[in-house]
Amino acid sequence: MEKEKLEIDPIMSKILKHAESQLLEGSLIREDGKPNFERINTLFRKYDNDNNNKISRNELEQIINTVQFENLHPKSEDVVNKIFFNFDKDGSNMIETEEFVKGLQNWLAKAIRVAKCSDKTKSVDKFDKIYSRVVMNNISGLTTLLAVVYAKDLPWDYSAEVLTILVVCAIVGILGVSRTEYPFWTCLLAFFLYPFSLALYCFVELVLHWN
Structure with a gap:
């Protein structure tokens, strides 16, 4: 199903970043690294437009449409499905207060674990930066440059170098967006990429x- 194919971590990082921006402060x-339940509940009340202590799919989609996903470009319906898959544990097709708090608590725990900040309050910000896909942006920029060179019929003498860069960047990019933890074998892979x-x-x- 589509909701199971969508990569949740990059989406999660953008939503958490957006959620923190909705708070007036803090x-x-x-x-101490624990969730701020007071602010989480404040966030829930902000998102619960009809004040029925539940967040519907329509309400969630309105929230998702205001999130800046940058170069991810997910379909809002897919994001909503994925969030409900993670949060709506009783299958009621509504996210109740306890489900929202528990789901967000799990997301924040993931952000803390991945970011590994000494200042836990900055974990969401660092988590977002980790999943900003800098490598993939570089590939996009290089692709644009090559397109201009081709369209303008400009002289270009570096095809072998460009192909090598694209292949290596693609390997690193795929590894970067598919994992949140990097065991020892990934270090060996990184060293191997140079002779490769x-x-x-x-x-x-x-x-x-x-x-």
Whole structure:
């Protein structure tokens, strides 16, 4: 199902960042690393437009439509489905107060675990930065540059280098967005990418004569 395919961590980081921006001051996480339940409940009341102590799909979709997802571009319906999949534990098709608090508590715990900030109140901000997909943005920028070079028929003598960069960046990007923890083997992979990039460049340049 689509709700199971959608990557939740990058979406989660943007929603948490947006949620904190809705507060007049402070963080959803206290200095001791525990959730600030008072602010979480304040957030729930803000989102509960009809004051029935429940958040409907329509109310949630209105919230999602105000979130700046930047380069993620998810469908609001998919995000709503994913959040309900995580929060609506009784299957009532409504997110009640306790479900909202519990769901947000789990998300904040994930943010703290991934961000590993000494100042726990800044965990959401760092969590968001981790999932900003800088590597993928670089690939997009490079793709745009190549498109301009092609469209303008400009001279370009670095095809082998560009292909090598794209392949390595793609590997790092996929690894970065698919994991939140990095075991020792990922370090070995990172070291391996250097000789791999040299070998790939030599193959493209000397064997395929792509220059």
